[in-house]
Amino acid sequence: MRVAIIVFPGSNCDRDMMVAVETLTGRRPALIWHKQTNLDPVDLAIIPGGFSFGDYLRCGALAAHAPIMNALHDHAARGGAILGVCNGFQILSEAGMLPGYLARNKELKFVCKQTTLSVSSDTSCELIKSLDNSEKLHIPVAHNEGNFFADPETLDAIESNGQVVLRYGNEDKQNSGNPNGSLNDIAGICSSNGKILGMMPHPERAMGAGHESADGKKLLQSIFEAIVT
Amino acid sequence: MQVTITIEKKPGVLDPEAQAVNQALSSLGFDDLQGVTMGRQITVSIDTDDQERARYRAAKMCESLLANTVIESYTIEINEPS
Secondary structure: OOEEEEEOOOEOOHHHHHHHHHHHHOOOOEEEEOOOOOOOOOOEEEEOOEOHHHHOOOOOOOHHHOOHHHHHHHHHHOOOEEEEEOHHHHHHHHOOOOOOEEEOOOOOOOEEEEEEEEEOOOOOOHHHOOOOOOOOEEEEEEEOOOEEEOOHHHHHHHHHOOOEEEEEOOOOOOOOOOOOOOHHHEEEEEOOOOOEEEEOOOHHHOOOOOOOOOHHHHHHHHHHHHHHO | OEEEEEEEEOOOOOOHHHHHHHHHHHHOOOOOOOOOOOEEEEEEEOOOOOHHHHHHHHHHHHHHHHOOOOOEEEEEEEOOOO
């Protein structure tokens, strides 16, 4: 299992993610500085959370044009797997690798709290195939811009293609624990080929021992299983 | 040549910040207030004397970085030399 974690100035979850990946795979992932222009073949590229480039202009906008991004686009074009968490999700959306946009939280407040997540029963995401969608996941969020927005046509397309992967609260009950006002309670979506996953909650902060929950571990584990098989 | 770029949210795009400002103005008693939009103004200097070229280059900048055209629209104005 070869995993690369892309690091930008202002990334702050890269080390946590590195520990999480090493715990689960037994192999330390490579930390790749954003100025690198090539990415050695990897099974999974991860864009971690943080405040890349100080969130200047728009969250993720400057990182989306960093030198490493061409290599990441090539990786995606080859059908490579990518996980973007929090700021990583914002970067993937600014880079046009995921649809929609992450706007300011509805209440204009930074939210840092545990959330309950439902895994969509009809998700086309290739990366979490082995995840039991009848179980709720408890994974924390920490963001100021996580309010998922898309125009009505795009939202319809995402919903009907099964690109919604995670929703806040209980899937059958709207607005039951949505922390940021995101449309349709969306917490995570995937690309149309199911190989790129962007999510606001931080799985690397729900790894068991010392954390409130171990459900992030479960989610990451399912991604590694999907890649191996 | 100096060019002023104004970037605004497209109509229908959720803007919680503008909504909050709208509410605050209303609570201050501005009951004739009909709406608030908020944007960002960016001034760039471009090495050309040709207005069309300046406009073209500024639009390129907006499309590639300055605006997220999923949610934002932009207008370009040439600053006349004083």
